[in-house]
Structures are given as C-alpha cells and as structure tokens.
Amino acid sequence: MRVFFRSLSLLLGFFSVQIKADEKEVNAAGWGTASQTSIAYDWYPQKAVDGNPNTYTQVPTQNNPWWKVDLLKVFIVNRVVITTMLFCCSEWMNGVHIRVGNVSSDVFSNPICAVISNIPLGASYSYSCNRMAGQYIFVISPGIYKGLILAEVKVYVVYPGNLAAGGSVTQSSTYTSWIAEQAIDFNPGLFSQPWLACSSTAIQNNPWWRLDLGHIYRVSRVVVTNRRDCCPEQINGAEIRIGNSLDNNGNNNPVCAVISSIPAGVSYTYACNGMEGRYVNLIIPGNSRFLNLCEVEVYGEGLYKQTI
CATH class of the missing domain: 2.60.120.260 (Galactose-binding domain-like)
Structure with a gap:
C-alpha cells in the first residue's frame, strides 16, 4: 500500500506538470542547504533531502514552524514533491504552505506555490509551482502551536533549452x-x-x-x-x-x-x-x-x- 500511494501520487504529479521537449527537469533539493526553526531529537533538516523516505525531520510544536532549503542560486522551480512519514502525523500537513522566493529572513514575504489540503501517511504528492523563480523553498505550517514532520522534499527545477543536455x-x-x-x-x-x-x-x-x-x-x-x-x-x-x-x-x-x-x-x-x-x-x-x-x-x- 505504501508503494502504491507513492507511485500513484508521483504519477499524478508528473501528468499535472508539462515539460517541453527542449527542457530538462532535475531535483535540485539535495544541492542546497536545509534548515528549520528548531530541531526535535536528531531529526535534522538535511534528512528531508537525503533521498531516503525512511528518514525524517521534525520541527517541534510552536507557532508557524517552517523548514527551508536554500538552493544557493535562483532557479526556475517547476514543482515540489512532499513525502509524509509512514507511521504518524499526516494531519500535521493539513494547511501547510509551500512558498518559493528570494527572501530568506521573512517566510511570509515569499509567494505561495501551493497550500496542502492533506497527504495520506507515507504518500508523495506533487505540487506545481508554474515556473516560479526562487532561491529559497519554504514548507511552513502557519498557525499557533503547530508541528511539522517531513520524510522527503524534492524540488524540481527546469533548464529550458540547454543544448549541453545529451551532448x-x-x-x-x-x-x-x-x-x-x-x-x-x-x-x-x-x-x-x-x-x-x-x-x-x-x-x-x-x-x-x-x-x-x-x-x-x-x-x-x-x-x-x-x-x-x-x-x-x-x-x-x-x-x-x-x-x-x-x-x-x-x-x-x-x-x-x-x-x-x-x-x-x-x-x-x-x-x-x-x-x-x-x-x-x-x-x-x-x-x-x-x-x-x-x-x-x-x-x-x-x-x-x-x-x-
């Protein structure tokens, strides 16, 4: 069931985002540096971009908890894929914002890519960002006394028309x-x-x-x-x-x-x-x-x- 959820949700996300024939879409999340408002136990922010959906990062309950990846330069962001923890707390994702922009210090100054309604346990959902330009990708749970758990975050950027691809x-x-x-x-x-x-x-x-x-x-x-x-x-x-x-x-x-x-x-x-x-x-x-x-x-x- 876990594999089914992840495969189906990623497949639906693929068909919702169009890639032109001369473009290359690449997951850039692992190229950047991850951080978050605070850390629970040893659930470090880098675990959300380590390529392993069985490791997790957690932000303890607080007001407006967020996780961020700094891509270190501005990219064209095509979509963001969020994978939830298999065993717990999928409801923590309800109402979570994905924001993309160039403001590091104020999360709410960055435009919204998507608002997550819900993601089942252990599932991966893809959210189209419609080619938003940004260096910082925030995942934030707005509100009072909220928590945040992420198994994996993938940030797909596009290189339009790069002739070096395939050379x-x-x-x-x-x-x-x-x-x-x-x-x-x-x-x-x-x-x-x-x-x-x-x-x-x-x-x-x-x-x-x-x-x-x-x-x-x-x-x-x-x-x-x-x-x-x-x-x-x-x-x-x-x-x-x-x-x-x-x-x-x-x-x-x-x-x-x-x-x-x-x-x-x-x-x-x-x-x-x-x-x-x-x-x-x-x-x-x-x-x-x-x-x-x-x-x-x-x-x-x-x-x-x-x-x-």
Whole structure:
C-alpha cells in the first residue's frame, strides 16, 4: 500500500506538470542547504533531502514552524514533491504552505506555490509551482502551536533549452574522479562535494574541455559556473571557443569570450551572438594550469540538421 500511494501520487504529479521537449527537469533539493526553526531529537533538516523516505525531520510544536532549503542560486522551480512519514502525523500537513522566493529572513514575504489540503501517511504528492523563480523553498505550517514532520522534499527545477543536455564531452586529462561529464550533469556543485559534481583536468600545460553538441548550432550564449569550495582564480583566463574544426582538439576554433574571473560559486553568462559550431571548447592557455568546471550550459537559437 505504501508503494502504491507513492507511485500513484508521483504519477499524478508528473501528468499535472508539462515539460517541453527542449527542457530538462532535475531535483535540485539535495544541492542546497536545509534548515528549520528548531530541531526535535536528531531529526535534522538535511534528512528531508537525503533521498531516503525512511528518514525524517521534525520541527517541534510552536507557532508557524517552517523548514527551508536554500538552493544557493535562483532557479526556475517547476514543482515540489512532499513525502509524509509512514507511521504518524499526516494531519500535521493539513494547511501547510509551500512558498518559493528570494527572501530568506521573512517566510511570509515569499509567494505561495501551493497550500496542502492533506497527504495520506507515507504518500508523495506533487505540487506545481508554474515556473516560479526562487532561491529559497519554504514548507511552513502557519498557525499557533503547530508541528511539522517531513520524510522527503524534492524540488524540481527546469533548464529550458540547454543544448549541453545529451551532448558528449571529453577533456585533456582527468584529475582523480573529476570526470568531464560532471560539467554537464545539471548539478552546479554549490554545496555537494565538488569532486562529485564538477570536472577538472590534472595540472598540465594548456588544459582543455570540449563539448560535442552533435549538430551545428547557432550559439547565443554560454553559462559557466565556477567552483565554490576553493580556488576560484583557477578559471581566470579561460577561453570559450566555438566552431566545427577538431584541429588542435578544437582549440583553434573562433573565440566567443575570455573569462577574466568568476567569483566562487557564481554563474556568469557569455554572449556568443549566434556563433555557428558543433564544438564548444574551454581552454586555459599557459603552463601548469588546472581547468575546473562545475557546470557549463549552452543555449542556441537555431539548428542545422546536417552533421559534420
């Protein structure tokens, strides 16, 4: 019965939210940092985003108890999925608000995504947020002397039109487990261990990373997210190159932009003004350099059907 509830409710939620063909929907809840008004026992707020519906977080009874996840940057929030505890207290969810916004200090200043009427024990219900933009997702039980128990919260964000989705990548070398694919895994690596979410070459001369889009696109912009944990200066001087040649591993293609610097954990957008190309390279010219990339997004305004 427990599996039935969760499967059925998630299926209904899937059909209630439309995803366009060129979009990618990703659960970003685990990328952020969770907090709540107070903690009961060892039921910590992170347990609501640990991917395990059999662990729980609890806020003791108080006025307006809330739980929050900070995604660390603004995303387009498509939907939020709430899973209740299997054994107790599903009625605590009655009247709970899901709020999405950019105000950390005042929960009620953030717009409402949904108001929960009820969720059965051990069930997962999906609530459409209709592409609300926000960094903070609050789950709050408004009122006097209320409690809050959550088994799992998933926050699905969308990346509209990111051409990097489904592309193939390679890099000049790999530092331990920092593989090239982690730069297009939709996880910007802002909170999780960077070696699980970011790519990096080994230290070498002229390190590079290359994305093969599979077709020739007119690239309008490239978004690069820098690592947050340390060493943001390692990206300084990186060149973004776009074209159709694999001469010198694609590093002879025309330059879209040169990255002067990107602050730690920040995403910068570089306009490429419709440059045509199948390959997107990032290269740092110089001796004894690393190339770290936590996320690379590529957006294009047109597609030529032929391949090279």
